[in-house]
Amino acid sequence: MTDNTPQNSPTPLVPLTLLGLGDMGTALARTWLAAGHPLTVWNRTAAKAEALAAEGAVVAASPAEAVAANRLVVVCLLDDASVGSALDGADLTGKDLVNLTTGTPAEGRARAAWAKARGARFADGGIMATPTMIGAPESGGYVFYSGSRALFDTHRAALEVPAGARFVGEDPGHAALHDVALLSAMTGLFAGISHAYALIEGEDIAPKDLSPLLSEWLGAMGFFVGNAAERLTSRDFTTGVESNLAMQVAASGTLLRTAEDQGVSAELISPYLDLMRRRLTADPAAHGGEDTVGAITMLKR
Numbered sequence: 001m002t003d004n005t006p007q008n009s010p011t012p013l014v015p016l017t018l019l020g021l022g023d024m025g026t027a028l029a030r031t032w033l034a035a036g037h038p039l040t041v042w043n044r045t046a047a048k049a050e051a052l053a054a055e056g057a058v059v060a061a062s063p064a065e066a067v068a069a070n071r072l073v074v075v076c077l078l079d080d081a082s083v084g085s086a087l088d089g090a091d092l093t094g095k096d097l098v099n100l101t102t103g104t105p106a107e108g109r110a111r112a113a114w115a116k117a118r119g120a121r122f123a124d125g126g127i128m129a130t131p132t133m134i135g136a137p138e139s140g141g142y143v144f145y146s147g148s149r150a151l152f153d154t155h156r157a158a159l160e161v162p163a164g165a166r167f168v169g170e171d172p173g174h175a176a177l178h179d180v181a182l183l184s185a186m187t188g189l190f191a192g193i194s195h196a197y198a199l200i201e202g203e204d205i206a207p208k209d210l211s212p213l214l215s216e217w218l219g220a221m222g223f224f225v226g227n228a229a230e231r232l233t234s235r236d237f238t239t240g241v242e243s244n245l246a247m248q249v250a251a252s253g254t255l256l257r258t259a260e261d262q263g264v265s266a267e268l269i270s271p272y273l274d275l276m277r278r279r280l281t282a283d284p285a286a287h288g289g290e291d292t293v294g295a296i297t298m299l300k301r
């Protein structure tokens with residue numbers, strides 16, 4: 001007897017709901033549609049859903065209707081306040097709510113408690129990508145997730161469609177904390193790069209000529225990331241130091257005088273130089289031979 005049962009029938013893709021069709025939400029939506037996930041969308045300004053409807057999305061008339069359509073509900077709105085107002089009145093009982101709206105760790109924790117009180121499982125997400133990096137695995141973009149591990153495990157395949165997914169723990173504030181830590185580091189990096197370009201403005205040095213030198217130098221200095229992690233773990237700030245704090249503080253005078261001579265404000269670099277000086281003057285004998293990593297311990301209030 002012949003068995004005609006299909007042996008490899010494809011598993012149906014998880015249907016999901018997405019609230020928010022701004023630049024990021026629209027990019028997310030397109031990847032799920034392209035992958036074949038049934039998708040229900042809602043956006044405050046309904047016109048933004050029209051193009052997606054033509055691509056196969058079901059457009060809900062209200063957040064409550066969109067939430068009711070599927071168990072997995074992804075939210076990507078402007079800020080935490082807009083999440084609260086959009087979901088106000090939606091029945092979240094039994095839902096799996098994934099919040100990809102940027103927020104603080106405290107907002108992530110509060111939103112998790114809010115969702116739990118309404119009968120939903122919750123995971124918060126921090127998107128480490130721009131819209132053009134969504135659906136483009138080669139771009140290296142990904143999303144931090146934290147909160148319900150069970151939710152993450154249940155929906156991992158769907159969540160990995162727009163970008164890689166990195167689960168960073170059950171504390172719902174930790175996705176935002178990782179997100180903000182990386183963005184804060186980027187802010188300092190951008191500040192330093194901005195100062196460097198300001199220094200050469202008006203000189204016979206083309207920005208495009210400084211550019212590869214800056215990239216190469218910042219790459220070489222990337223060792224600081226691992227060095228800081230090791231020293232903060234061991235609390236050993238003095239063994240094997242090559243560029244000690246006393247020397248760095250002395251050298252910072254050159255940075256500041258050059259900025260002055262070039263007519264450039266030192267506002268982007270002076271806070272870090274001030275921190276190093278405070279660490280040194282607090283106890284020159286104890287801290288002069290340290291790695292600059294020791295100055296990090298002065299920041300915690």
Ligand code: NDP
Pocket residue numbers: 020021022023024025026043044045048076077078079081082083085086100101102103127128129130131
């Ligand atoms: P946009 O400004 O393009 O879109 C904002 C979205 O929020 C729109 O859908 C808007 O609706 C909606 N919205 C704003 N206020 C309200 C409200 N009170 N009630 C209901 N809906 C509201 O932002 P993005 O799409 O770029 O960003 C969305 C989230 O993704 C943000 O938290 C952002 O920080 C995060 N993100 C964005 C990145 C990026 O590069 N764009 C990178 C990483 C994270 P409407 O269309 O009606 O205005």
